[in-house]
Amino acid sequence: MTRPGMIETIHSELSEGVLTLRLNRPEKYNALTNAMYNSLADTLFAANRNADIRALLITGGERFFTSGNDLKDFLESPPTHLDAPAFRFMKAVIELEKPLVAAVCGAAIGIGTTLLPHCDLVYITRNSKLSMPFVKLGLCQEFAASLMMPSILGPVRATQLLLGGDTFSGQQAADWGLANAAFDSSVECLEAAQAQARKLADAPQEALRTSRRLLRAPRLSPVRNTIREENEAFIARLQAEETRNALQAMVNGSKK
Secondary structure: OOOOOOOOOEEEEEEOOEEEEEEOOHHHOOOEOHHHHHHHHHHHHHHOOOOOOOEEEEEOOOOOOEOOEOHHHHHHOOOOOOOOHHHHHHHHHHOOOOOEEEEEOOOEEOHHHHOHHHOOEEEEEOOOEEEOOOHHHOOOOOOOHHHHHHHHHOHHHHHHHHHHOOOEEHHHHHHOOOOOEEEOOHHHHHHHHHHHHHHHHHOOHHHHHHHHHHHHHHHHHHHHHHHHHHHHHHHHHOOOHHHHHHHHHHHHHHHO
C-alpha cells in the first residue's frame, strides 16, 4: 500500500498504530535518491502531527536495507546547502517525536549504517554487511557518526571503521551494541521488529514519549551541532577533485 504523496520507491503502510516505511529499489539495492530523501523527510515530519501514528518501522525488506546514496543521482545533484534532501532527512529523524524501529536485512552501507544509532530499536540479520566507506569516496562521515559511533562502539573501533571503511557483520553490530538483536533469517528479523514496533505503539503514549525525550535529551544538542559541522565539511569535500574522481570511479565501476 502506497500513501498519497509517497513515491513508488518507498512503500508505506499504517497498521495498528505502526507506520512501516519500506525502501523499494531492489534493482539498485535500495540506493537512496534526493527524491527518496525528501519523501522520507516529509513523511517523518508529518508523522509528528498524526495521532494515528504511534510508532514507525523502517526497512528495506528481506534482501537488503540500503546501499546508501545513489551515486549517479548524487553526482548530478550533490548537496550544496544545509537544507539539501539528505540533510532534511537527518533533521526529520532527529526531530521525530515517536519511536523509530529499524529492521536491517542485508547490506546497510553509508547512511544505512549511520542511521542506526538514531533509531530507538534495531534488529538485524547476522549476515548483514555494514560499512561507512566515506573516506574511500573522498568524503567525510555524516549523521553525527563522529559523535555516535565512538560513543556506541568505542573510539578505537569507531576510528577503524570510519577511517578504514571496513565492513562488519550484523552479528558484530549486535555484539558491539549497534543493534538490539541479530537473527538467522530475514523473516525472523522483520517479525521481531514488527512485534517491538507494535509493543511501542500499544504502550501508554505520554509516558513513552516522556521517557524517550529524557533518554535523548543529553545528546540532542551535541548531535545537532555535530551533524551541522559534518554537513558543512561534507559539502566542502564535494568541491575537492579527489572526491569527484573517487565518486566517478565508483559510478564507472558499477556500470561494468
